[in-house]
Structure formats: structure tokens, C-alpha cells
Amino acid sequence: MKTELLSPAGNLEKLKVACHFGADAVYFAGKQFGLRAYAGNFSEEEIKEAFSYLHSIGKKGYVTVNVFSYDEDFPALREHLNSLAVAGADGIIVSDPGVIAFAKKVAPSLELHLSTQANTLNSYAAAFWADMGVKRIVLARELSIDRIKAIRDALDPSVEIECFAHGAMCISYSGRCLLSNYLSGRDNYKGECVQACRWNYVIHEKSRDAREFPIEEDERGAYIMNSHDLKTIDFLGELVKAGVTSFKIEGRMKTAYYVASVTDAYRRALDAASKAPDDYVCRPEWEEELSLCSNRGFTAGFMKGGKGGPDTIAYDDSRSEGGADFIAKVLGYDFTERCVIIEQRNRFRVGDTLELMSPGRDVTVIPVREIVNAEGEKIEDALRVQEMLKIPTEVVASEGDILRRRKE
Template identity: 45%
Template structure:
């Protein structure tokens, strides 16, 4: 890929609120799921009406909208998927959705027949590990294929060298890694009956395990490689903020962030940081390299499980796992999104976590700056003065210092204090 062709920054959204955050902070495209047939059944996901609003919002800001239909279908799913596609067509979404993300060849065929106006991107779930697979999907009519997570950058570069320039490669840039290649996991279905390949994963790779000897039921023996612990499947999170030049050199067209179940704060932090880093690199390599410590600090301002480069530079080893716990690192707490800035300079928000009058908090500006402000006063929608905001989802007006730099849609956060 020509370095002049800047890669797309593709961000997940599990709700309309989070989609708007992604676009406001610089996403080139956003991927979402409908209420059915996507691989994140526990995300909020989108109704038909919300899809229309989402499409209008992203297109008004020059971005694109992709919709996941990436389950592996069973026979009983087929009639429902046909009905879903017809509903999208009849409600005018064929003209608004920029692409589907699909893994199942049968669903691919239905989409081409019922909604021929929508491009199709082949999901990472389809195990896309070599250039012949890319060429196969191109001949079926796909315009993009998402690389399997187990590919190295060297392998992706080889794929690029063997496929036409107009066939796009999408690859993961950031987010949770799966214990199973390309997400094709059977553990959840085996343990709980909830099928990960149908969108209902219970994330058993994050659980703590022990061994039970067949003739000693109830006697649990710890699973330990050493004294660090027993979370033997618990991978660190992918983070490629330091390796943007290598991903560009590999010929990747779209840098994908994982996380349709993540919070607005996570999406804001990751989107803004990668947007800044990509744009800085395309300004000059020297600028990008000089700001590396800044990118590292910013990308760590959301929840994560420590970082790894996954398979990109070779097979993962013992350093890519977390053995002693399954909890996230949490450096910031999400307080709310600015829904309005009043004429008096007060911030209108639906509060997400507790904060108090006198607290020092931080507002994430769209341009990369963090605006430090002090909470001067809080009152509820009835005008009642409050010393603190302890009730999640309460509508509040918040008077802060330095409000002239704050705009609608900005995320408000504070530093996390360990109990």
C-alpha cells in the first residue's frame, strides 16, 4: 500500500451514544451490530431506527458505517436472517449501510442476493490465513477481508503482494485477544451452552482453573505453571500504537479496534490516541516518534489487561499471558459525556460515576488536549444544589472552571483512585 494512502481507523460501537463518541473523536468508520446475528449479543446493539440515525450521523461527519452479521448460522437461523435482510432493504438501509461484516458463506450468499448494493467484508471469524483465501473471497464479490488474528505482519505483507491493489486488508490494531485462533472458540459452548460463534461468549478464557482427579471429586488441585497464579488462558490486550509504520508497510488498509462492549471512555481514549498517532506519522515520522511517550500515556488512560503485540512479530509466548488475576488496569473513571454547554457555561450530563464539588476532573478535547477543570457547583434538573453526584444516570448541570474550551460530545473523566 502506498504510504500516501492513509489507512482507515475503524472503531467499534455497541450503542448509539458510543458511536457518536467514536465519530466525534476521529473514527473514519464505525462497526455496529443489529439486535441479532452479530458476535456481541451482550452489547446494546442497534434497532432499525437506531441504524438509520447512526448512518445519518456517521455520513454527516464524512465517516462510514459497517454492520456485523458475522455469526456462524445454524439451520434455524436462516429464515430469520432472510427476514432481517429484507427488513433492512424495505426500510431503506441498503442505501445507508456501507458494508456488512460476514463470516458464514451462506449468509454471504444471502446478502449478495437480497442486498446487492451493500459491500461485504469477510470477518476474521472466517480464518483468513493466506492469499488464496483472499483471492477466493474477491472472486465471490468481497471488497475486503479481515486478517486472522494469528497472522504475523510478515505474512500479511506476503498476502498484500499476491492480491490486487483494490482488494482491501483489514487487521486488528488494538483490543482484547482471544485464546482461540480467529475467535473460533468452543469453550463457552462446552461449559455453559452459550455459543461464542453465535455471539454469546461467556469468556471462559478469563476464568480461574483447577484440576480435579477422577477418583477425588471435590478435591481441587491448583493449576500453576509457577507461583504467579492459575489464569492459564488469560491473554494480554493487543496494542500497536508503537508499530504504526510496520502496519502501514505490511499493506493494511484498515486498522481495526476490538470492543463493541466497551465504554464510551474506552472508545474515546483509543480513537483519539490512534487518530493523533496516525495523523502525526503522516505529517512526519520524526513527529510520530517524538510523541511516543505521550501516546503510551494516553492509551493507558482506559481499562486494559496489560499490552502485547499478539502474533504480529511471531508466536506469543509466556510473556503474553497474565497468570495472577483476570482484572483490568483502570487509570481513569468515566464521569459522563457533555450533552450541552449552556449559555452560562454549565455542562449538562447524565452522570456515570460519583464526583463532588471541589473535585479536579479532566475533559477530553477532540484535538487531543486534556482540559483540567475544577467542579465549582452541581445541581440537578430541578435546580437543587448538590455537594456530590452519587446516583448513576442522573441528569445534572455542572459548573466548572475553564469551560470555554469545552464542547458538546466531549468525555469527562477523573483519575482512578484504588480503594
């Protein structure tokens, strides 16, 4: 069975970025019923546009409908599911058994993918969901490679296995957490998680005039529930041999640059792993690409048989920083004027050194010797966000490529 690289799409721009940089499929949500309420997400019209675009280039899209629903949610859910069926959705990602039964009844053409929120940890649970009509099971993150393989081997070959390959990890069991509900009133199960596990905490002894006692790992404090990010690129060949169908990148709330960089690295890695899984070796440049994106440090999670603990938790800092800034989106290349045409996203100046990211290619350095605006005027400092600009260079770029600048 052909492997699939599945990338996040918080909005239509990120969807197109993911496809440009090699995703076979993307996952995204409508304005309701998904677990990332603040990701931007897609209106009904945007969903139609998304599937029209995806299918025109031979890609797939899956829509998250993985909230845990109340009875009063179902009339609107009926309309949403019917709309997705009409739009040609390739599948919906679900977790609530009631929603699964309801979807089979009102929109039987929609393929069902079981969300990681369902905590599928064993072959008996996987077989149960398959009997319920689920085509693909997104396994819980709390599984080793050996356990993933055991589940794969126990299932009918027609049932697909999807695993998270890269991205943020929840400190709670497959995202089953009420911290956000208790501490902020924002409902985790309605997609409104405030990520309270990333906060910096202190001890408060109530009889001492609200005095706070810091919990300190170092001068920055301690983040006792803050997980490292999952990274599997080092051992992707082992997951291919275990029978994983789809390799999922987390990050619907991440930037377009993040989506581009991580998708490109895993695209090249997965191609190599799928071709020769026994001989797979992760290349240093793929590792470097991932380190340049926002991250909280990396862990193999439970994949190598670990059970959490110090190797999983980022005690030092909850901030997610990378080593490069997203400078511009490439709109095209002018072969007459020998310049790259861009849409600015972050400030840059003459004298800066930028790097061109293009699918399947190593990064190429572009020194900024001159910047020309839409009026044909030379400028020294590109300040205006989304301004169309030209940078003279012999490096040919394509629409959808990205320019970045490394941080000092």
C-alpha cells in the same frame, strides 16, 4: 489509498462517541446475526437512525453478520439483509460462505467484508475470497507485519485490507473456540461467548472427595488461557507501510469512555503515521491514554513475528482495569454563566479534580469547586446517575466531550 480508523459501537451512544473522537467509520450489529449478543446492539429502527446520522457527518458504518448460520436462520437473514440495504449500510462483515453467497443473491448492493473469523492467513485464501466478491478482508490476528504486507502485495489494489489494531485477543485461533459451548451452554458462534478463557481454574481429582488443587502463579491464582490485549500504537507506521487500509479497534462491549479514549489516541497516532510512516514515533501521552483505559496488559501479539507464549498470555489476573473512571458526558458550555453542562455517569464531589477529554487535544484539568443542579441549587456530592449538572470553569468544552477522574 486513504487509511481508515474503525471503532466499535455497542449502541447508539457509543457510535456517536466514536465519531466525535475521530473514527472514520464504526462497526456494530443488529439484534441477531452478530458475534456479540450481549453488546446492547441495534434494533432495525436504530440501524436506520445510525446510518442517517453517520452519512450526515460523512462517516461510514459496517454491520456484523458474522455468525455461522443454520438453514433455519436464512428466512430471517433475508429480511435483515434487505433491511440493511434499505438503511444504506456501507458494508456487512461476514464469515459463513453460505451467508456470503446468500447476501450476493438477495442484497447485491451490500459491500462484503470478510470477518476475521474466516482465518485468512495467506494470499491464496485472500485471492479466493476476492474472487467470491469480497471487497475487504479482515485478516486473522495470527499474522506478522511482513505476512500482512505479502498478502497486500499479492492482491488487486481494489481489495482492501483491515487489521485489528487494539483490544482484547482470543486465546483460540481467530475466535474459533467451543469452551463457552461446553462449559456454559452459551454458543460462541451465535455471539454468546461467556469468555471461559478468562476464568480462574483449579485441578480437581475426582477420587478425593471433590478436593480442589489450585493452580497458582501467585496469591491471585493463575489464568492459563487469558491473553493480554493487542496494542499496535507503538509501530503504527509499519502497518501503514504494509498497506493496511482500515485499523480496527476491538470493544463493542466496552464503555463509552473506553471507546472515546482509545479512538482519540489512535486517531492522533494514525494521522501522524499516515503523514510520515517512516518517521513515525508514538508519543508518550498516547501510550498513557491507553493505559488509563481498562486493559489486561498489552502485547504486540503476532505482529512482530512472535508465536504466542509467555509474552502473549496474562498469567496473573483476568480482570480488565484502567486508571480512570468515566464521570460525565459533556452536554455543552454556557458562555454566559461560564460553566460546563454535564450528564453525570459516576459519583463525584466538590474538591475532586477532573480531566476533560476533547478530540485531538491533550487532557485539561478541571478542579471541581462548585456543583449546581438543574434547579440552580449548589450541591456537594453528585450522586444521581444521569442528572444534569453544571460545573463553573473557564475551560471551554463541547458537546460529546468526556470528564474523567483518575483513580487514586
